[in-house]
Amino acid sequence: MxxxxxxxxxxxxxxxxxxxxxxxxxxxxxxxxxxxxxxxxxxxxxxxxxxxxxxxxxxxxxxxxxxxxxxxxxxxxxxxxxxxxxxxxxxxxxxxxxxITSMSFFDRLKTEGVIRESGSIRKCLDEYRDGFQIADELRRVLLVVDSDNYEIFDESDRDEFIFRIFRHFCLGGAVCQYEDDVQPYFETTKNFYHDVVSVAKDPDTKKLSIVSxxxxxxxxxxxxxxxxxxxxxxxxxxxxxxxxxxxxxxxxxxxxxxxxxx
Missing domain, CATH: 3.40.1000 (Protein Transport Mog1p; Chain A)
Structure with missing residues (x-):
């Protein structure tokens, strides 16, 4: 033992x-x-x-x-x-x-047209993957490997804890009511990440880094x-x-x- x-x-x-x-x-x-x-x-x-x-x-x-x-x-x-x-x-x-120490990590969702400048999430035709309803381009990025925008986040990006947090909140539970605007997902992700991850400032460069x-x-x-x-x-x-x-x-x-x- x-x-x-x-x-x-x-x-x-x-x-x-x-x-x-x-x-x-x-x-x-x-x-x-x-x-x-x-x-x-x-x-x-x-x-x-x-x-x-x-x-x-x-x-x-x-x-x-x-x-x-x-x-x-x-x-x-x-x-x-x-x-x-x-x-x-x-x-x-x-x-x-x-x-990752900045929410700018997610800016590519706007530059690639997954979400509009206003923050609204672009809709798509409904489909289902692994029990999830996919009714917008954001969920296609998160779940559909052969979607047009899946590769805007590569495998190393998807491995990042902040991406995983964002993805978990976006997908939710078994009877999730999805958002039409991305901002609630961004705010919840940012605030949660701040709560659970510890950072330190480099005394020479003054840059923040994750110590968790x-x-x-x-x-x-x-x-x-x-x-x-x-x-x-x-x-x-x-x-x-x-x-x-x-x-x-x-x-x-x-x-x-x-x-x-x-």
Whole structure:
């Protein structure tokens, strides 16, 4: 049996102002993410290097403190929130790039005509991909690999944490009511990114850089069965660990896509 290197304790006073505003709460409800998304932060006790990410994630989900405070959306008839199952045998941990410091990253959506100068999103003929309704050019950029504008973001762009945040908010939950204007997506992305990612200023160049490390995780059971996040692999079943290695803080962001009206 492997011993744990990392221990965790809750940061009870950690706040996420962007998620607590009335406007954001309204949007998350509209996008069917309210009540299906969790953010919780912990302090960890040992120095962490990125190459230890699997051990870090394993210790995180095995931690009694994490299991006490990081509950998941229920499935089925039992409506009680639940911890991650204890019999996690394997955890897959993916490095996520986190280098972008400006929303100008998304300017190409306007220059390429996906959204108009006013911010309105160009419409297109309805189609469905992987359970998502695609009724505008923005969702075509996010989901349709063979669309005309898909390549305005290359694979390294799409790997960036800020792009993933934007994409998750744009796609929403199982019964998402989509926006006609891009601004709510931009504002929510910007404010959320500011809340969860730590930055530092270079004393020589005065430029800001990201000091957080981000990992996407999936958990599997003893027989290779999918455990977490959500009740099966899906674009919108997500769990990210956002690690500030200076402060030794880790924030878990979890979202469960859902199956319809709760």
């Amino acid at each position: 492997e011993t744990s290197k990392f221990s965790f304790r809750l940061l009870p006073n950690k706040s996420f102002p962007s998620m607590e505003s009335r406007e954001t709460r309204y949007l998350l409800e509209k996008w069917y993410m309210k009540g299906r998304m969790k953010l919780v932060s912990f302090f960890y006790d040992q120095h962490f290097q990125s190459y230890e990410k699997e051990a870090f994630a394993r210790d995180f989900f095995a931690s009694p403190c994490v299991r006490e405070h990081f509950f998941l959306v229920p499935h089925g008839a039992d409506d009680s929130w639940r911890p991650v199952r204890s019999n996690v045998a394997r955890i897959e941990v993916e490095n996520v790039a986190c280098t 490390r981000v990992f996407r995780v999936e958990c599997y059971g003893d027989e290779g069965d999918y455990v977490f996040p959500g009740n099966g692999p899906h674009e919108q079943n997500i769990c990210y660990l956002i690690v500030d290695m200076v402060k030794r803080h880790v924030t878990a962001w979890y979202h469960d896509f859902g199956q319809g009206i709760m």
